[in-house]
Amino acid sequence: MMHLLNPQFWTFVGVVAGIYGLLALALYVQFSMAGLPNFGHVAFMAVAAYTMALLVIRAHVALGWASLAGIAAAVALGFVLGIPSLRLRANYLAIVTVAGSEMIRYLATNLSVTGGPVGSMGMLGPTQFATYTTSWQPFINGVTATLSRWVGGVATNDFSMLCLVWTLLALLLLLFRRLEKSPWGRVMKSIREDEEAAASLGKNVYAFKLQALTLGGILAGVAGILWALEIGVFAPDDFQPTLTFYAYLILILGGMNRVWAIPAGAVLFGALYSGTRFLNFYPLSLVDSGDRAYLRLLIVGVVLVLLMAVRPEGLFGKRQELLLEK
């Protein structure tokens, strides 16, 4: 049994929280800023990860270029889902994205080129073990070697990843904070509030929505690539719809419409979700470990409900905004 204070475990939790934070930022741009309810967010991650892995494994494209292509593919998915539905009411985008994301997962599970249910390992067929991390390993080893000069034995590959992910997240948060405070951000928010009002004041609502969809696609694509690199191999089941809802949870926990809520929500969610793995003390230890896995999800749910009951606006949200109708 892993110890509660095992640093390697918490480093991994931190990496996962950072990647979820990126995913939540992508959702923030689309949902909190532009009011676009994307319920298939995980598909953008999946498309980026699959495109990257396929290009590396089957076409021997360099990892950097393959990653860029993966991000571009995520953006393209946004256009495919968005262009027919953005002119309609917001609800239609929600329907299209839910359906689209499930279609992508089922396709990935059933096509042989994507490795079927085995995922990335099976991309060269059942007889060969496929990997896309061949050029990533030396890179991350190098980062770890450099970092260990300063921090010594603390530096592991997960630790390097933790630094990379959170540095990237911090920079992106600063950038989006700035964008949000600009006239561009004001137009985005106005579209969230009332797109007809925005149009009546000369704002091209459709173009702004496409921008939000594109930026969200890029960010989710980056999250997908980093997730694939962190876990080393992936399968369709790594892109379950629950991931989308974790991203929403992070936004809600931190407080809707507050960009700083994202890192806080990500850490809180990571701690809550992973921390409950250690509920192995009395009296919970009376329950066997298989049942405890379900109990854990139950406890996460109860804690979330309690948090929302006590603080419906999230950690940094403003309660007044909840009370104002559109």
Added chain:
Amino acid sequence: MTGALLVVTEVSRRFGGVRAVDGASFTVQPGSITALIGPNGAGKTTLFNIVSGFLRADAGAVTFGGRRLERLPAHRVARAGLVRTFQAPRILTRMSVLENLMLGSLDQPGEHLGRAWLHGPTSSREREVRAEAMATLELLRLTPLVHAYAGTLSGGQRKLLELGRALMATPRLLLLDEPLAGVAPALAAQLLDHITTLRRDRGMTFLIIEHDMESVMSICDWVVAMDRGQVLAAGTPAEIQANESVIESYLGRVQSDDGAPHAPRQSEDR
């Protein structure tokens, strides 16, 4: 008519079997305050939606300052200088009053994504827009509410805010859809005052849908009366008040002491 700012020609629009607007034509002269009146369901708001680009006409033409508008989307109509308000004010509730106003300005390079990061709150254009917004708030006497969420405003204050936001777009023609509906009498008087002042000081032109006949007749110089999707009559307030078919369909006949028909004040009958 030559020299008209807005020319609406034979505009029609059906919803299923209903002819909401059925070959309506009228003009708005520059610098005028023109009223669009008529019973509920006459097609006034539908016509407004067509003129402002929110709805496509099935047939007909809309010419604004010599430029055809009927195929343009709403945001381009606004950029052409024709800005509207809505019957139920569409304010941005979870944004501050100041943000609502600042959104209205059309000349904001920082709205382009590529340049947005250069236009933070302290940039020069942003300061100018904020100063314009503060001046507009001053004009509308909403200054104490500058940082309040727009969603906390009363119905009448929302109407004022929406008017202010439209003014920020410096329109040549402002379309107001029932600006007085649901507004307390004191505030209504203030609103009418703003309209006449804006016309006088900025040379703005107004097209107004309004049911409050007393106000319409007092501030408008031209009245267009509609019924069942068609323009029944157009003329000065005095001509319209004397027009038999308008009285029949909308104003109602009240015999006054001198025997002349006289328009009763319409109540809020929406």
